[in-house]
Amino acid sequence: xxxxxxxxxxxxxxxxxxxxxxxxxxxxxxxxxxxxxxxxxxxxxxxxxxxxxxxxxxxxxxxxxxxxxxxxxxxxxxxxxxxxxxxxxxxxxxxxxxxxxxxxxxxxxxxxxxxxxxxxxxxxxxxxxxxxxxxxxxxxxxxxxxxxxxxxxxxxxxxxxxxxxxxxxxxxxxxxxxxxxxxxxxxxxxxxxxxxxxxxxxxxxxxxxxxxxxxxxxxxxxxxxxxxxxxxxxxxxxxxxxxxxxxxxxxxxxxxxxxxxxxxxxxxxxxxxxxxxxxxxxxxxxxxxxxxxxxxxxxxxxxxxxxxxxxxxxxxxxxxxxxxxxxxxxxxxxxxxxxxxxxxxxxxxxxxxxxxxxxxxxxxxxxxxxxxxxxxxxxxxxxxxxxxxxxxxxxxxxxxxxxxxxxxxxxxxxxxxxxxxxxxxxxxxxxxxxxxxxxxxxxxxxxxxxxx
Numbered sequence: 449x450x451x452x453x454x455x456x457x458x459x460x461x462x463x464x465x466x467x468x469x470x471x472x473x474x475x476x477x478x479x480x481x482x483x484x485x486x487x488x489x490x491x492x493x494x495x496x497x498x499x500x501x502x503x504x505x506x507x508x509x510x511x512x513x514x515x516x517x518x519x520x521x522x523x524x525x526x527x528x529x530x531x532x533x534x535x536x537x538x539x540x541x542x543x544x545x546x547x548x549x550x551x552x553x554x555x556x557x558x559x560x561x562x563x564x565x566x567x568x569x570x571x572x573x574x575x576x577x578x579x580x581x582x583x584x585x586x587x588x589x590x591x592x593x594x595x596x597x598x599x600x601x602x603x604x605x606x607x608x609x610x611x612x613x614x615x616x617x618x619x620x621x622x623x624x625x626x627x628x629x630x631x632x633x634x635x636x637x638x639x640x641x642x643x644x645x646x647x648x649x650x651x652x653x654x655x656x657x658x659x660x661x662x663x664x665x666x667x668x669x670x671x672x673x674x675x676x677x678x679x680x681x682x683x684x685x686x687x688x689x690x691x692x693x694x695x696x697x698x699x700x701x702x703x704x705x706x707x708x709x710x711x712x713x714x715x716x717x718x719x720x721x722x723x724x725x726x727x728x729x730x731x732x733x734x735x736x737x738x739x740x741x742x743x744x745x746x747x748x749x750x751x752x753x754x755x756x757x758x759x760x761x762x763x764x765x766x767x768x769x770x771x772x773x774x775x776x777x778x779x780x781x782x783x784x785x786x787x788x789x790x791x792x793x794x795x796x797x798x799x800x801x802x803x804x805x806x807x808x809x810x811x812x813x814x815x816x817x818x819x820x821x822x823x824x825x826x827x828x829x830x831x832x833x834x835x836x837x838x839x840x841x842x843x844x845x846x847x848x849x850x851x852x853x854x855x856x857x858x859x860x861x862x863x864x865x866x867x868x869x870x871x872x873x874x875x876x877x878x879x880x881x882x883x884x885x886x887x888x889x890x891x892x893x894x895x896x897x898x899x900x
Contacts, residue, residue, distance in 0.1 A: 452557065453489050454487065454489075454490070455487050457485065457488040457499070457549055458532075458547070459488070459548075461481050461483055461546070462481070463481050480546045484501040485501070486501040487502070490561060495515050496515050497514060498511070513535075516536075517537060517538060517566060518562060518566035519566075520534045521533055522546070531555050532546055533548075533549075533562070535547050593615065596614065596657060607643060608643070613637060613719065614637040615637075615724060616636065616637055616718065616719050616724075616725075618635070618638070618665060618715060618717060619631065620714075620716070633656075633666070634658030634661070636659045639654070639657065639664075640652070640735065642735075654732065655668075668709040677705065678706075679706050702721075703725035703726065704717065704718040704719065705725065789809050790809040793808055847859035
């Protein structure tokens with residue numbers, strides 16, 4: 449602890465026992481009972497007062513006077529004494545103490561520390577003040593919190609009703625300095641912002657508004673990497689947020705939470721009221737889990753969409769899809785060729801009616817299709833003859849048109865012999881001699897019938 453000593457300080461208490469609360473000591477005429485003169489020691493971190501009488505006067509020992517909350521200069525002082533102050537502390541018995549200093553430098557130093565204590569303690573714990581803090585200050589702090597909440601709601605009309613947690617201090621890395629040093633960034637309210645979207649989760653945000661600034665000091669998104677954790681009660685890592693909370697509050701008073709949005713920068717929210725702090729942590733945790741679930745669902749939908757695309761690609765490469773594409777391409781080529789043929793006919797005979805040209809083009813197309821069909825059939829027959837040693841249908845039909853049965857037999861025998869001669873070296877495909885013999889028998893039967 450950083451202790452400051454003030455020698456030659458006179459300590460007195462108001463006569464009549466416990467002093468009334470919420471009193472303006474600078475204007476009230478109060479009778480003071482001088483207790484002792486000695487050394488006053490003041491802890492600049494916790495503002496704790498300790499008084500040690502000089503030389504063990506009256507057998508008195510060192511006495512703690514509580515934590516300093518504020519100090520008010522007195523209008524008059526005792527003869528031979530410098531300026532005196534009425535110090536208000538959190539002591540339950542002696543909440544008001546008269547302190548008289550013997551040196552001007554000690555007066556100025558004590559007054560500066562008292563002003564810091566009043567700003568850090570009395571205005572800080574509006575919800576947990578003792579009877580020695582003025583009720584007017586409580587009302588003023590409550591009004592400031594209400595005004596700040598109304599300002600926040602006005603600033604975020606595009607959101608659902610913001611959840612405002614007042615009575616909060618924000619600690620974080622030193623701006624523009626060493627990120628390892630934790631400093632006080634502001635005092636005001638932390639806000640949870642929810643988007644006005646009914647069909648999807650949307651983006652949750654957290655913001656901090658200082659009492660002296662209309663704009664947010666901090667504003668960050670709430671995502672799956674956001675974490676909130678109860679701050680430890682010990683100050684082994686020498687953090688300012690822990691030190692101030694442990695020194696300025698009684699054991700178990702207030703609560704603080706460590707917060708990080710991206711896993712790197714760590715901030716601390718220190719609340720005056722445990723209930724408000726716990727409610728903030730609960731609501732923030734719900735939003736973090738909802739954001740993580742939303743992100744997981746979105747990733748699942750993306751994976752399903754990717755698999756569906758791969759499945760469609762596989763289907764498009766199947767045999768039926770390929771045949772459909774080929775047919776469509778053939779029809780497209782035929783349509784283009786038909787159109788080009790029609791243009792050619794028109795350029796050759798421009799005086800001819802368009803109807804006749806179209807009919808001519810369609811007739812040529814049908815003739816071409818018939819020729820292509822015949823060509824394909826002939827090609828198929830040739831392939832069958834080459835692979836299965838068969839006789840083409842056209843050749844057989846030509847043989848059947850002959851009138852004489854002997855001519856029919858000679859034609860068929862000639863076809864078979866030609867096939868046998870062409871594929872004599874292939875073997876293994878069967879012999880067409882049986883067909884020749886059968887045709888010969890048919891021809892003999894026909895000759896017999898004719899002679900008969």
